[in-house]
Amino acid sequence: MSRPSPRLLTMGIAATLALGLLGEGAAANVVSASAATPPVGAAVPTTTDSTDTAQSSAQRGLRIVPTGDTVQGYTFDGFVYVDSQVWLGAYGESHEFLAKRATASAPAVLTKTVIRGNKRTTTKVPAALVDGLNGLKNGLTVKIATPKGKVLLEETRSLCPGGWDRQRIQPTGRTEPVYPSLCGGSWFTKSTVFGIEEGWAARLDAFFQVETKRTDLVMTTTVNDKVANLLGLPAKGRSVTQKLKIVDECELWGCEGVADQLLGESAEGFSTLAGQDAQSTRAESLRAQGGAHSGHAESSGTGHPVNLFTLDSSQAHGGDHPSLGQAGTTPSTKKPAKDSLPDLVSVPAWQIGNEVDEAGIDRLTFNAHEWNAGPGPLVVEGYRRGSAEVMDAYQMFYRDGKEVGSTKTGTMEYHEAPEHDHWHFLDFASYELVTPKGKLVTTSGKQSWCLVPTNAVDLSVPGAVWRPEATGLDSACGERSALWLREVLPVGWGDTYSQHQTQAFDLTGVRNGTYQIKITVNPNGNLHERTTSNNVSYRTVILGGTPGARTVKVPPYEGVDTEEPELVEN
Incomplete structure (x- = not known):
């Protein structure tokens, strides 16, 4: 044991x-x-x-x-x-x-x-x-x-x-x-x-x-x-x-x-602390902060840190929220005010590795992260379409804590799978493995997301939220019977997903050589944001080895080796 x-x-x-x-x-x-x-x-x-x-x-x-x-x-x-x-x-x-x-x-x-x-x-x-x-x-x-x-x-x-x-x-x-x-x-x-x-x-x-x-x-x-x-x-x-x-x-x-x-058992958006170095100060801080969603029920990765931002709104710790209970807004197709928009940013993949899944398939594993640079929060709400396990997604716009508009922005679907069994937003990101010239090699099996702030990225940007759990805008992935749910990325925060097993890249038939992991946030342009100039990130990987024993080399990013978890600044 x-x-x-x-x-x-x-x-x-x-x-x-x-x-x-x-x-x-x-x-x-x-x-x-x-x-x-x-x-x-x-x-x-x-x-x-x-x-x-x-x-x-x-x-x-x-x-x-x-x-x-x-x-x-x-x-x-x-x-x-x-x-x-x-x-x-x-x-x-x-x-x-x-x-x-x-x-x-x-x-x-x-x-x-x-x-x-x-x-x-x-x-x-x-x-x-x-x-x-x-x-x-x-x-x-x-x-x-x-x-x-x-x-x-x-x-x-x-x-x-x-x-x-x-x-x-x-x-x-x-x-x-x-x-x-x-x-x-x-x-x-x-x-x-x-x-x-x-x-x-x-x-x-x-x-x-x-x-x-x-x-x-x-x-x-x-x-x-x-x-x-x-x-x-x-x-x-x-x-x-x-x-x-x-x-x-x-x-x-x-x-x-x-x-x-x-x-306990890991779950998406929040999980246990198993498999981490308890004597490491940096690891302790990471646990306190919260971290990645689990990518799959049978992930071969380590345990994932507890998410500070509860997915169960009944457990949320609300503070002083004078704007709560305000009247809603009528959905509109008009262009929302710029100061109410988020700015979605993709960061390069990290903690990249390889595994052989239960079916014997070589896979390239990685962490993906997208965050909101503000000044407005990203708030997406789903409203059930009759009795179908589909929701119409609306983006809600906020200024100074008050809802000032909304517009239809995509779709949510119920995801029935181990460690999921909740609703996912379909239009948030895409993960691709491409050649250095940009030619598509393969895509990740990850096709939908339950958005929740797992990591603070920049708490000095205008509109940054220091305590997302106290804003009154809580993320919830919802049960099968849900009629409505809300998913949120506050300003200054991002969402991390760990891609393992079927959500990692299938390397079958992929030759040894140099490739790039391409992460795109808001790939379809359905979400309103201030700019799309920072929506795509790339991370170089070098594949080698033989089937069943593939190797992965990852050049440093900004002078640091992000593949050594014990060296991560936390």
């Missing part, structure tokens, strides 16, 4: 088995940090008026917020899985980080902005503290030891000042988070935003696994000094030590099927 990843087990226990790695006890064993951290719920002034007290000023800023001196971990398959119950909270001010890079190989430039009321103070983060798009380099150290101090495992990793599991800690803060629930990106991410809003806290990424049979363990989570200085953490409030209470999962739930229940 393969070992589940620690993040997966943590999320699976909390969501599936309702156990969660929750701390016990009200007091925190914090190394000289308690006095520097305002209590959860404490009101801290949000202005810089002269009436602010010295105590309030001292409490402003980022602070470590622990919630217990004992944390529950668990043992499974010879490993102990743990997570510190520690958050990083923002009191009296917000801390915003913007990471940008010019090309895939260019170093990311990171700025930090402290926001107090209407005042914004921006500084550049020293390059030595920047880990690409992942956050602050070597910012967090997690140590597992025995009560007598023998260190069993110690790891320093990047610190994401933001990310998943947001908790509101002050009633004076915003009613909903502002920043994305992630740090990181893909090879093609140009810019991303992360941070912690005033009155909110984000859990520190301290997932850990250690191969041991001991149950009397102690975990210490430390924000390292250089990063702590940048964040303004008090000198005596940078480390938290917690005892671990280890629970045997088999005793609680029985071993049979535990791993399968935790790992």
Whole structure:
């Protein structure tokens, strides 16, 4: 039996088995940090008026917020899985980080902005503290030891000042988070935003696994000094030590099927985390961000990251949406206003490889990604055509969160297949293998799409949405009985599909040599957008080998090798 990843087990226990790695006890064993951290719920002034007290000023800023001196971990398959119950909270001010890079190989430039009321103070983060798009380099150290101090495992990793599991800690803060629930990106991410809003806290990424049979363990989570200085953490409030209470999962739930229940089964648009390197900071960030749709039920690829943007609208987390419930618009054939249009962009294929499917056919596998550069969201709605398993698709146009028009744009059909069994839009993209001169060699079996934002590409473009799950425009692929559904690509976000098995290129009869993977978004021109000049991308591949043992070489893109997953900046 393969070992589940620690993040997966943590999320699976909390969501599936309702156990969660929750701390016990009200007091925190914090190394000289308690006095520097305002209590959860404490009101801290949000202005810089002269009436602010010295105590309030001292409490402003980022602070470590622990919630217990004992944390529950668990043992499974010879490993102990743990997570510190520690958050990083923002009191009296917000801390915003913007990471940008010019090309895939260019170093990311990171700025930090402290926001107090209407005042914004921006500084550049020293390059030595920047880990690409992942956050602050070597910012967090997690140590597992025995009560007598023998260190069993110690790891320093990047610190994401933001990310998943947001908790509101002050009633004076915003009613909903502002920043994305992630740090990181893909090879093609140009810019991303992360941070912690005033009155909110984000859990520190301290997932850990250690191969041991001991149950009397102690975990210490430390924000390292250089990063702590940048964040303004008090000198005596940078480390938290917690005892671990280890629970045997088999005793609680029985071993049979535990791993399968935790790992689950991958599904399009959202799936499990199986098969990924849990010790990699970059992989952890990718998991937090969300990733590819699964291409086929029998895909030979690894597991796919959880999609942040829920496909089940009943589970969506809505924020403040004053425009929701507005009157709809009458469909029109008139040209929509340019400022309400999306700009659909194709990026080159990556993670390209080869496989032999169950029928013995050589196939060229790849990831495909298309994104929306704005300024308007791409919103496509389907309306069922009588009792047929066909929907008429309409493109809806939005400005400032309000629907301002719509027009018929294509067709949706119900896709009955393993891992699908939902509705797909037929007019979104095409995937082709062509010669260097553009002659068609073969096409992908992928012919329809359920659109959903899996990856942030550029959160600095005008109209970019930082938290798609809070816009009120939720993507849903729909059940067979659906009368209507909506699929969305918010500004700044794209949708990734992994092409395996029948959705990969069939290499039967394809000679060895140099080819290009051609990805075209909006190939039929049915979708209205600002420009079609960036709708096509190409990626060179060199095929070799023999039938049953084909080889694939992929030249670097913008100076980086996108075929090495462990090197992806996330």
